[in-house]
Amino acid sequence: MNFKDYDIGELKGVGPAMREKLARLGIENWQDVLFHLPHRYEDRTQLQRIGQLVPGEAAQVLVTVEHSEISFRRRRSLICRVSDGSGLMDLRFFYFSKAQKDKLSRGQTLLCFGEVSSGRGHYTMIHPEVKYVSNTSRPPLDDRLTPVYPVTEGLKQHTIRKLTDQVLLKLKAGQLPELLPESIRQHYQLGDLAAALMFVHRPPPGIDLSQVMSGEHPAKQRLALEELLAHNLSMLKLRSKMVREPATPIPPSQSMVKALTGQLPFQLTAAQQRVIKEIDNDLQQPHPMLRLVQGDVGSGKTLVAAMAALQAIEQGHQVALMAPTEILAEQHWNNFSGWFESLGISCGFLVSKLKAAERRQSLEQIENGDAQMVIGTHALFQEGVNFNSLALAIIDEQHRFGVHQRMALKDKAKHTGCVPHQLIMTATPIPRTLAMTAYADLDTSIIDELPPGRKPVTTVVLPDTRREQVVQRVADACQNQKVQAYWVCTLIEESEELQCQAAEETARQLAEGLPQLNVEMVHGRMKPFDKQAVMEAFKAGDIDLLVATTVIEVGVDVPNASLMVIENPERLGLAQLHQLRGRVGRGSLESHCVLLYHAPLSNNGKARLETMRATNDGFKIAEKDLELRGPGEVLGTRQTGLVQFKIADVMRDRMLLPKVTQVAKQLFQEQPEVSDELINRWLGRREEFGQV
Incomplete structure (x- = not known):
């Protein structure tokens, strides 16, 4: 059937x-x-004693009611004190009836299952599942795991x-x-x-319960392989659909790339030259390029993108570059304007916070083609933005956008009868295991070489009890060694406003304590003009110490800034810490990063900080990040459109991925009807993310 x-x-x-x-x-x-x-x-096959319970874990206990009462502290609740001879525990109910209270009478035996949390001197279960048990009967334990x-x-x-x-x-x-x-x-x-x-x-x-829980049982592996296969097939289907659409073939640049290369004060690395050739070849095809360019912090991805943009602009087309934040968009606009101005190329700029008159002017320039290189945020793919001849879309930090947002830019070229080529860039290296799953619809290029002269950043991990010593070290470096420094503030709350308050307070304290230094501040709630002015002053060397929130994570390039202090680094993920550290070490100076943590550290926090201390290799850091946080956190699942797996686990099942990739290609080519059935079976309506 x-x-x-x-x-x-x-x-x-x-x-x-x-x-x-x-x-x-x-x-x-x-x-x-x-x-x-x-x-x-859930394991309801056995009982645990109250004295053996572990907070944060679910457990099943057989207990006797000592007494019950309704508490009106903070919130009305029914509290039932229970015991089993090894300790006391409270059962707390926020929703209850009089009949339920009456049944929880002294001496009643209960079989309870729930998550254990710490209470005032003893454990608590909030709204556990309760079965009333006769004192003379054996408790009704399950004979198997409960799904x-x-x-x-x-x-x-x-x-x-x-x-x-x-x-x-x-x-x-x-x-x-x-x-x-x-x-x-x-x-x-x-x-x-x-x-x-x-x-x-x-x-x-x-x-064997451990084998089931870990996902290593053959039955789970059988299903995981088929689910990974269905996902991979959906990405191949997406790619197949895209490459069937027409794109404008763009021949190699005859003069502009040579002109830009000639004005650079350095030589391109061999890795940059290799990736530029791969992009050149893609752009000459009559179907859209779909290429992901990965490169560690400072490897020169932006320049590679600029070479691709020149290829399209030389043929009379427009190029759009979409960045996830305004500060990164501004940084790109500065870079591209500096490179392209001498070549006679006009750069447009479009972000949400432009004033009405500026926005109107920018939209007109985009629509009539005067803006040849258009740089902005997600504002680029909104309604009312009409390109004259969009042939290439460059998306920076893809994991910050959704698949839908990436694809939405292609609609901006509908009137030309073609779709734009797509170049995706990321400075957050994606582990190979994850790239094989999340980006199976893209060809991948890796810039695996840093420019000559770059020195690795030395990272030290210190407790915040040594904050005063760190402040003095920063003062000495800025005053006597003439370097510039970042002081990065983070907060546990996901609140930009609170982060800004923390930065303001830190900036005030440092300015008062270090009157000999010029201390300034930048955060995400500043007006774009003010933010830009501070960053330009810092780049010009007029600011010694820049206090910032994580708004400086990407896009900021100040070669003389060679010292960074990150407060509370244990609150950030590895990828974000690596990005922040990448703001130093961009020149020829010896560079240092101080991770100023607040004790005590969790095991996970210790592992992250130790990884940062031990290596500057972004791909090793990405692998560790994947191991510690999982694929959804690393990629930002909600934003990327990456499906939530039902049974597969990319990290656990990474050994299956080469097999999955091979079988997916075979099935997709030889039995497309089977491919569609598998996709429908495992993804159902969630396949829609691959049909944009």
Whole structure:
């Protein structure tokens, strides 16, 4: 039987209201139920003693009620004090009835399951699942792991489990179509799909729990491979759709690239020259270039992009460069204007905060073609922005944008009958394992060489108890060694306003404590003009110490700035720390970065800071970041459109990726109908992100 042909409404308990809730999870037929997989399991097969509990972990305990009371402190709640001979614990309920309170009487035995948190002198469970147990009977323990499914508002776990039970009964009696060809299943020794699904939904009693929890069980690996394959196929489908569209072939530059190269005070590295050739070749094709250029901080990606832009501009076309922040867009505008002005090329600028008159003028120049090189933020792909002849779109720091935003720029060339070539740049190196998954629709170039003369940044990790010593070291470096320094402020809260307040207070303290230095400040809430003025003064050497928020993470290039202090670095991810550190070491001076942490550090925090101290290699740092935080955090899943995997884990299953890539290409070319079925099975409506 084909489970996707059976509507969800045919299952017991699914009415119109339930159907609507299930649709929010992408569940519309029986196949969707089968492939809505548990994201974790709860172990209700055994009991734990209160004295053994660990805060932050879920546990099951058999306890006796000591007493119950309604508390009105802060918020009305029912508090039930329980014990099991090894310790005391509170059960707290914010939503309860009088009948529930009456049942929680002294001496009542309870079987409770919930997450343990620290309380005032003892542990607490908030809204645990409670079963009332007779003192004379054995507690009703489960004989297998309990699956926990992704749910939505108004949909409870037991509802999903009941629906899954119904479909699993049909799975036992029916036949689930194997979409992978027999030859592939045999070659890679893949087990039975139906058996793997049965196992994952309802792990049998007596199995190795650690193997299930870790995802290393063969059944989980069987499903993970098929899910990774479906994702890879969806990216190949996206690429196939894009390359079928026409693009303007752009021949190599005859004069402009040579002219720009001639005015540079340095030689291009061999890596830059190699990547420029790869881009040249792509631009000459009648279908759109889709190329990702990776390079570590300071490797010269922007100059490579400028060479590509000249190729298009020399043929009479426009180029758009989209940056994720205004300060980075301003930095690009300064760089490109400096390079292109002598070549007679006009650079346009478009960001959200332009005044009405400036915006009107910029839009006119973009529409009539006077602005040949257009630089801006996400404002570039908004309504009302009309390009005259857009042939190349350059997207910087792709992970800050969504796939939809990247693709939206192609619509700006609709009237020409072509789509623009796309060049994606990132200074956040993407581990190969992740690139194979998230960017399977792109060709990849890597600038794996830094310009000659660049010296690695020496990084030291110090507790903030030594802050005064660090301040004096900064003062000595700025005053006696004539270098410039950054002092970066971070806050735990995701609040730009609070970050700015922290920067203002730090700047005030440093200015008072170091009157011999010119201390200034820059943060994200400053007006663009004021921000730009401060950065230009810093670049000109008029400012000794620049206090900043993480707004300086990308795009700031001041060769004389060779010292950076980052306060509370434990609050930032590795990629962000690496980007910040990349603001120093951009000249020929010995450069230093001080990570001033606040104790105590978590194990994760210690690992991040140790990685920063040990290496300047962005790709090694990216691999460690992936290991510590996972792919969703590293890429910014919500923004990139990268699907949330149901069972696969890119880091855990990275050994499967070469196999997946090979099989995906084979299936896509030889059996496209199977590819579509696999994509539908695993991604369903989420495939839409690949259809923009």
